[in-house]
Amino acid sequence: MLRFGTTPDAHRRYKRRPGAYAILPYKGGLLATYQGGRNQEYQLPGGGIDPGESPLHALHREVFEETGWCITQPQVFFRFKVFSFMPDYDLWAEKICTIYVARPVYRKSSPSEPDHHPVLLPIDVALSALASEGDRHAVAKFFGARHLKP
Helix, strand or coil: CEEECCCCCCCCCCEEEEEEEEEEEECCEEEEEEECCCCCEEECCEEECCCCCCHHHHHHHHHHHHHCEEEEEEEEEEEEEEEEEECCCCEEEEEEEEEEEEEEEEECCCCCCCCEEEEEEEHHHHHHHECCHHHHHHHHHHHCHHHCCC
């Protein structure tokens, strides 16, 4: 499995944290989320899978909470891991990120997750604006190398 980000510290304990995230192609671009507040960054919508929750349920829940959109036809596309500190949980985590590709169907409401806003990013902008290196890699892989900037 590909790993992005910093090398894990051998002296630190990391809690395994699986998550489900979505590449949402829409109108020639990518439906993403902008997280304001402390983070101020563009992200693929998604997040952690709660104990007892299925990955698909988590994907639908997280996309809805962060964008207000309902999705259909999710299919696993890519997986990677990241070792990082999660300040919202005061946790050092080994994040196992499963990226799905899904089709956004309709926007049902505003996001319920604080400081999250749905955004439609052109592909070339997404490739440089998404905060996660793993997300950028997955988006480039999905849309093809022709969208990569030299």
